[in-house]
Amino acid sequence: MNSDASPAYPAPLPNEDADHFIRTAINLGATEAVIIPSSQIMVEDYLAELCNGKPVCPNYGLSPSCPPHVPGPSAFRLWQNKSPWCVVIRMDFPPVGPLTQDHRDLGHLLHEIVSGVEHDAVIRGYTHAKSFAGGSCKHLFCYDFGSCRVLSENGPCRNPDTARPSMSGFGINVARLMASAQWKKPPDSTSMSWLAGLVLL
Ligand code: SF4
Numbered sequence: 001m002n003s004d005a006s007p008a009y010p011a012p013l014p015n016e017d018a019d020h021f022i023r024t025a026i027n028l029g030a031t032e033a034v035i036i037p038s039s040q041i042m043v044e045d046y047l048a049e050l051c052n053g054k055p056v057c058p059n060y061g062l063s064p065s066c067p068p069h070v071p072g073p074s075a076f077r078l079w080q081n082k083s084p085w086c087v088v089i090r091m092d093f094p095p096v097g098p099l100t101q102d103h104r105d106l107g108h109l110l111h112e113i114v115s116g117v118e119h120d121a122v123i124r125g126y127t128h129a130k131s132f133a134g135g136s137c138k139h140l141f142c143y144d145f146g147s148c149r150v151l152s153e154n155g156p157c158r159n160p161d162t163a164r165p166s167m168s169g170f171g172i173n174v175a176r177l178m179a180s181a182q183w184k185k186p187p188d189s190t191s192m193s194w195l196a197g198l199v200l201l
Pocket of ligand 1: 138150151
């Protein structure tokens with residue numbers, strides 16, 4: 001076998017679909033979006049285990065979109081195998097304080113972007129499309145409710161169209177994802193910050 005052989009790439013996406021998904025992400029508020037093979041997403045069990053590590057994440061167990069309620073890295077690898085391409089999305093913004101309304105608004109926007117691209121993908125026939133964001137939907141969407149309605153009442157989600165699971169609970173290595181997208185960290189992290197999301201197609 002030739003060790004210099006190029007990596008196997010899946011059949012290309014139709015250009016009009018690729019352009020459409022990138023345009024949708026940008027129109028919804030993304031700073032950049034790019035399509036890469038899903039095989040380039042690195043999934044690591046130990047990253048998902050950090051959610052219940054020491055210290056445990058404050059969002060652990062608060063909603064169905066975080067561990068232990070998500071099926072984790074093993075399920076993600078199955079989805080990854082069914083979805084040859086993905087859209088990687090990044091939002092840049094000036095730093096905001098944690099647990100502020102600005103922080104929630106930005107997290108909320110990220111969920112709107114990835115769920116919007118997912119929605120478009122399903123309409124275009126990518127029926128396996130699934131989107132992932134960051135942060136806890138309990139913190140971002142239901143912060144003024146005592147508890148998640150799905151978990152506490154076995155009722156419907158209050159935000160089914162936009163609330164999406166966090167990449168963390170699936171062990172997705174976000175730093176490697178940024179590298180696969182060929183994005184560098186903002187040069188001055190004191191003046192710019194970023195959030196990332198993902199849509200499997
Ligand atoms: S009800 Fe709120 S906390 Fe529960 S899954 Fe939906 S958005 Fe998340």
